[in-house]
């Protein structure tokens with residue numbers, strides 16, 4: 460496998476410490492969950508939708524939980540624990556639906572990652588096992604967004620208080636959405652941004668997002684404006700039920716592959732260690748030529764290179780293909796965005 464030079468793949472936690480209780484246990488002062496709880500490694504690819512207002516970004520995000528596999532008993536237990544600590548478990552009723560959380564962009568750091576009075580779990584933990592949807596991503600406070608990096612890497616969050624700390628699970632799929640620029644329409648043909656050239660307007664807006672955060676998002680997808688023609692086209696041939704079946708089959712394939720290699724059954728392409736990934740996502744001859752060429756022309760870092768392999772492996776799994784092929788890599792490369800500055 461070609462392997463471009465670049466920084467190490469820090470996003471891959473080969474020795475992930477897992478979801479372990481701090482010295483004072485996992486429990487909230489008012490609750491009594493004993494001992495450590497093994498965390499769930501299951502993880503999807505994080506995604507950023509970039510498109511003008513009204514393009515359906517929120518609708519796409521809200522539909523994601525419906526095509527994800529059902530919750531495992533382990534996930535149900537973790538979710539129930541977080542909800543009970545947060546005071547959201549009404550009448551002891553447990554839902555088997557994956558959480559979908561959508562905090563507003565004015566959310567504080569305590570609201571997002573947890574903390575404050577009683578070290579309450581934040582949105583990242585309330586979204587455990589499900590989707591954390593951040594609409595208008597560049598409008599969030601940069602420091603608040605920065606605090607997402609740790610839970611995105613470890614799948615848990617530790618909240619330090621004056622004399623105790625608590626650890627909550629926080630393995631969520633980040634689904635973010637943004638307009639291409641502050642005016643919202645910089646990408647539309649014929650539209651002139653209010654302040655200066657469209658390219659500058661878009662660059663300024665996108666610069667509000669930090670490179671390290673963007674670097675952790677596998678998929679960046681441009682969502683074009685919905686035109687009148689789209690509205691009169693027939694519905695897409697694949698509905699939620701068909702998509703869910705394809706996702707479930709893809710997940711089963713991943714579970715079998717990683718279990719065969721002695722990795723936990725909950726490992727997915729998104730959490731597969733880099734070394735194993737290079738083996739299981741090794742493309743065919745044409746694919747190898749393409750990724751080698753792309754690595755040179757796009758100057759991919761090792762991290763980007765692995766991200767593309769990860770996504771390509773998932774695309775091949777969705778197609779039921781044993782080997783990653785050229786068009787899987789081409790599609791994975793397209794999700795990197797138009798240029799590495801933004802992408």
Ligand SMILES: [Zn+2]
Nearest residue numbers: 640642652660
């Ligand atoms: Zn603009």
